[in-house]
Amino acid sequence: MGTAEVAAGSEQELERFRVITKDITDHRAAVEDAVETGNSLLTQATGDDVHVIQERLGILEDRYANISSTANGRQQRLQQALPLARKFKDATEKLSDWLDKVEADMGTAEVAAGSEQEQEIFREYKKQVDGHKHLVANMNEAGAKVMELSPGEGTRSVEHKIANINQRYDSVIAAVQHRLEVIQAHCADIKDTTNRMDSELSATQARLDALELEEDQHAHIEPLQTQVDTSGLMADLEAVNDRWNSLASKVSEWEAKMETLSEWLSDTEELVTNQRPPSSQLKIIEAQLQEQKLLKRLVDDKKPTVDSLKQEAKQLSSIADPGDRRNIQQQLTDLFQRWDALTINTADRKQKLEDILEAAKDFKDAFDPLVEWVEATERKLSSQQPITTDPAKMEADTTEHQVITKDITDHRAAVEDAVETGKSLLTQATGDDVHVIQERLDILEDRYANISSTANGRQQRLQQALPLARKFKDATEKLSDWLDKVEADMATAEDAAMSEQEQEIFREYKKQVDEHKHLVANMNEAGAKVMELSPGEGARSVEHKIANINQRYDSVIAALSGKNEDSLNVSAEQEEEGLPQTQAQQLQEVIAQLRREVEDLRRLPELPRKLEDMSQDEMRTYVGILVRNVLRRPFKWKEEEKPPFWPCDIPFSSRRPSGNTTNWSDKMRIVIKAAFTYYDQKPVITRGMNN
Structure with a gap:
């Protein structure tokens, strides 16, 4: 993937995550409403239900916070990556175009070596090199951050492009x-030659002037020549002149070399001044260290020249006059x-960059594998199916x-x-790198905490759900087997007059109904909690099974009730037929007992206090119990679940619907009275209870 694709991909991904983030934000009100509803339910819950509701609310809030944090973090990273990708693309394209041109020009240049034209061309190249430093820095900095924010195939492409352009730029x-x-x-040699020629011309001119002076004075001096021997003096003068010319030439050459070295120092000092502070990002540090090694090599290569100039300065100082000696020493100092x-x-x-590079490599070696592991673990957790209901x-x-x-945990x-x-x-980082490293550490810790919390939460829910699922399965299997038998027996029972044997059979059925009450309660209780812990298709299956068994259980009770009513008629007939008084009384007592027990099954829940004295919270709780008692199964306040007594x-709600301005306490009293x-x-x- 090239830089253009990286930038385009970042824009598309950013737009996609803006949509996701907006969807998450739009659901905030729904989450808050659900939490508020749960908190209200907590005020009415008792026993283990309090813990279950609190845990569900905590899990909902944690999961919402996790996806919100993950989406916001991803969007922030995309928002950071997009301008960096554009900056990187701009820098690499400009550098590539410039390097293509420079490399082509340098390979085809046809000018005389050492000519003024060649010098001007390479000065222009030097100026262009300095002018493109900021693009190289932009490329290295933006590229490193893009690789951090956009791992994968794009990273390798960016890394390759950075290495390629840095290598070409360094070359x-x-x-x-x-x-x-x-x-x-070469120019210094030319300058030295020119200076020597100027010196020789000056000396020649001086000698010519001297000759002219000699010609003017010859007439005066010539008569004395026969009397004075000047050959020794002339020889001394010529020797002094030769030494002077030699010294002047050496000083001139030395000063020219010093000037060249001074210019080189100025250029190098400017280069050092413009260097960016050491980065803490691995790719940038490697590029900075490579640049620093090149600079140090250039400095080391210049050392022989410096040592030679120092030695020449000592020699010149030993033969120069005091004024020139001080000047030489000052320049040298x-x-x-x-x-x-x-x-x-x-x-x-160079040493500092090497130290930071080692620390950055250690960080990358420790950090990058962890990021890959975190991403893989997040994918595992997100791909897990809802908790099943099968033990x-x-x-x-x-x-x-x-x-x-x-x-x-490991x-x-x-x-x-x-x-x-x-x-x-961080202790070695500077500038924006401090914020970048700290942010990466914070994100790693947050993501680890999130996956740890998510995994532990699912583990706890599995541990809670397993015994409940076993309890639910045991209750439903036993109830189903019993109901199959009872329904089959009742379907084949003859509709003959209620004999004593038949009465005994139905008394046994009634006894079995009572004995299976705890299984029905276990099924309803465990099933409701299993549905809370195992949402989805499994919950719908559990809900269907609960409704089916409750309906069959109620049908058995209703059938027994019908048989009891029939037994009254049988008793009357038996009395008319002259049954012994003792048997008739016993039968009446059994019938009355059965009737009372059936009525108990149908009786509505007791009120905690007088209806007019109950608070809205008390009535809300009571209405929930009332509906569940009538439906004989868990329910979710859906309109299709509304019981027959509801006005x-x-x-059909325990809370006042949004936009409804009526007095909801009055409505709840009407519902209870209607039941x-x-x-x-x-x-x-x-x-x-106090009345």
């Missing part, structure tokens, strides 16, 4: 620097102060999930080591 720098040094040395500062700075920066499958899921949970030390390594790197003009009226019962207040 151009080295070629231009080397050629300029050759040109400068100034130059070598700059030289020493440059060499120390170059070596120190055998639940046991297998628990074993499989324990492996994931153990793997997460990685805790690696996460702590990576954080510690990152904090060590048509009142919404007692429908079932022809009178409200009963719980014994022991």
Whole structure:
């Protein structure tokens, strides 16, 4: 994937995550409403239900916070990556175009070596190299951040492009620097030759002037020549003149070399001044270290020239006059102060970059594998199916999930080591790198905490759901077997007059109904909790099974009730036929007992206090119990679940619907009264409660 694709991909991904983030934000109100509803339900719950509801609310809020945090984090990283990808694309395209041109021009240049034209061309190259430094820095900085924010195939493409352009850029720098040094040395030789020629011309002119003076004075001096021997004096003068000319030539050559070195120092000092602070990002550090090694090599290559100039200065100082000696010493002192500062700075920066590079490699080696592991673990957790309701499958899921949970726990030390390594790197980081490293550490810790919380939450739900699923399965299997037998027996029973044997059979059925009450309660209780812990298709299957068995159980009760009513008629007939009084009384007692027990099954729940004294919360709780008692199964306040006693003009809900301004307490009282009226019962207040 090229830089253009990276930028385009980032824009598309950012737009997609904006949609996802908006969807998550749009659901915030729904989550808050659900939490508020749960908190209200908590005020009415008792026993284990309080823990279950609190846990479900906590899981909902945690999962919403997790997806919100993950989406926001992803969107922030995309928002950071997009301008960086554009910046990287702009820098690489400009650098590539420029390098193509420079490399082609340098390969086809046809100018005389060392000519003024060649010198001008390579000065222009040097100027262009300096002018493109900021693009190289932009490319390295933006590229490194793009690789951090966009791992994968795109990263390898970006890394390859950075390495390629840095190598080409360094090659151009080295070629231009080397050629300029050759040109400068050649120019220095030309300058030395020119200076020597100027000196010789000046000396020749001086001798010509002297000759003219001699000609003017010849007439005066000639008569004395016969009297004075000047040959020795002339020889001394010529020797002094030769030494002077030689010294002047050497000083001139030395000053020219010093000027060349001073210019090189100025250029190098400017290069050092413009260097960016050491980065803490691996790719940028590697590029900076490569650049620093090249700079140090250039400095080291210049050392023989510096040592030679120092030696020449000592020789010149020994034969120069005091004024020239002071000038030479001053130039030497100034130059070598700059030289020493440059060499120390170059070596120190190289060492610092090597230290940071080692720390950055340690951080990358610790951090990158963890990020890959976190992403893989997040995918595992997100791909897990909802908790099943089958105990055998639940046991297998628990074993499989324990492996994931153990793997997460085993990685805790690696996460702590990576954080510690990152904090060590932070002590050497500067500028924006401090924020970038800290943000990466925070994201790693947050993501690890999220997957740890998610895994532990699922583990806890599995541990809670397994015994409930076993309890539910045991209750439903026993109830189903019993109901199959009872329904079959009742279907084949003859409709003959209620004999004593038949009465005994139905008394046994009634006894069995009572004995199976606890199984019905177990099924309803465990099933409701299993549905809470195992949402989805499994919950619908459980709900269907609960409704089916409750309906069959109620049908058996109703059938027994019908038989009891029939027994009254049988008793009357038996009395008319002259049954013994004792048997008739016993039969009447059995019938009355059965009738009372059937009525108990149909009786509505007792009120905690007088209806007019009940608070809205008390009525809301009571209505929920009332509906469940009538339906004999869990329910979800859906309109299709509305019981027959519920008034048509009142919404089927325990809370006032949004936008409804009526007094909901009054509505709840109407619902409760309607239930007692429908079932022809009178409200009963719980014994022991204050009226």
